[in-house]
Amino acid sequence: MIYADNAATTRMSDAAIEAMTACMKETYGNPSSLYGIGQKAKEALEGARDEVVKAIGAEDYREIIFTSGGSEADNQAIRSAAEFGKQAGKMHIISTAFEHHAVLHTLKKLEKEGFEVTLLDVHENGLIRPEEVESAIRPDTCLVTIMYANNEIGTIQPIREIGAICRAKNVLFHTDAVQAIGHINVNVKEDNIDMLSASAHKFHGPKGTGFLYVKKGIKITNLIEGGAQERGKRAGTENVPGIVATGVALKEAIDNLEKNAEITQKKRDRLIAGLKEIPHSAINGDENSRLPGNVNFCFEGIEGESLLLLLDDKGIQASSGSACTSGSLDPSHVLLAIGRVHDVAHGSLRLSINEEITDEEVEYIIKSVKEVVEYLRSFSPIWRDLVAGKKEFIL
Ligand SMILES: *Cc1c(COP(=O)(O)O)cnc(C)c1O
Secondary structure (H helix, E strand, O other): OEEOEOOOOOOOOHHHHHHHHHHHHHOOOOOOOOOHHHHHHHHHHHHHHHHHHHHHOOOOHHHEEEEOOHHHHHHHHHHHHHHHHHHOOOOEEEEEOOOOHHHHHHHHHHHHOOOEEEEEOOOOOOOOOHHHHHHHOOOOEEEEEOOOEOOOOOEEOOHHHHHHHHHHHOOEEEEEOOOOOOOOOOOOOOOOOOEEEEEHHHOOOOOOOEEEEEOOOOOOOOOOOOOOOHHHOOOOOOOHHHHHHHHHHHHHHHHOHHHHHHHHHHHHHHHHHHHHOOOOEEEOOOOOOEOOOEEEEEEOOOOHHHHHHHHHHOOEEOEOOOOOOOOOOOOOHHHHHOOOOHHHHHOEEEEEOOOOOOHHHHHHHHHHHHHHHHHHHHOOHHHHHHHOOOOOOOO
16 A cells, blocks of 8 residues: 555654553653652653754744644634734734635634635745735734645745745734644744644644644633643643654654655655656646645546545555545635636645655556546546547646
8 A cells, every 4th residue: 555645644653653652551640730640741741842842943832832733723823813803903814715724714704703804816836925915914914824835735835935024014923834844844933933833643643633833922812711731721631642742753753854855855756757747737836845745736637536546446545635625526725726727626636745655656656647547538528528629628
């Protein structure tokens, strides 16, 4: 089996699994308890927090709130900025059309509550233009939230420039960095980030764990009421085993980041070159400003779901886009946002790889996708019309 869906989730690293099980067996105390095993758990928790601080270039351990994952961190950051914005009479938020649903759905709700949301165009290359962020900022803007790297097409946004603009204009800047953390260099200080969301299961940590970075001095509200855990910003007994494993996985990812990115990128580029040979295909998203492990293509005249099922038969686990949209008949909002028309957007394939994939596996994927696309086209009515000239090729 070739696993090529690391943007959906990753396999936990052995070190993270070991740290997690050791914690469950031996450090099972409640970190809020004062006796020995509780304090041990507290130490483990704070050790993991220090790893996060180091990994993202934060200043202080108080800037990190552990959450149940990326979605919760996104919700908390946006809700919080909205609440304080409202208090100050600022009810305008800027984001993009291709954010993760954790962001987009939260914004939709806020619109119902009276907020105004501007979704910036991501253009054909899947990249935000900083000058368009600047001109969208108004006196009543309380938040700019733009993802670091897109989960479907892998494009990496000019976050540092956007952050600098927000700083200069004195507007809060949040980034959903779930796809970036552990894969490319992220530094909250250098990148001028006020709030950042991350999720452990996207960097070989466990599912159900993540964190929110909130720069010192920025006020934050809680989503969950209860105890005083996480300095009162996230109630509930901490997921100590998950958090400990998150710290281990993150350290591992950061320690090996340059090396793994270089290896992965080479394989990615070979995959892109191979798939480009398929007639009437196109890569989605900018080729250069792109996550090291992301390959995303559209193939004209086929239907993505069938492509995935046939690839699965060949032992290749991939996706058409995000895990969230599969199962629905709607084409990906990300592909529509970069201007792909419905027919074309339906024939998409995302391969998200890591450094573990072998050259032989890469060649096998290229060969298999070529075969399957050709096979599906052989009985596709749309393809027949295209070839007969009854319909015009788009790609
Ligand atoms: C996976 C993902 C999320 C959600 O993270 P969870 O930990 O699964 O809640 C949010 N944003 C992006 C960009 C993602 O890829």
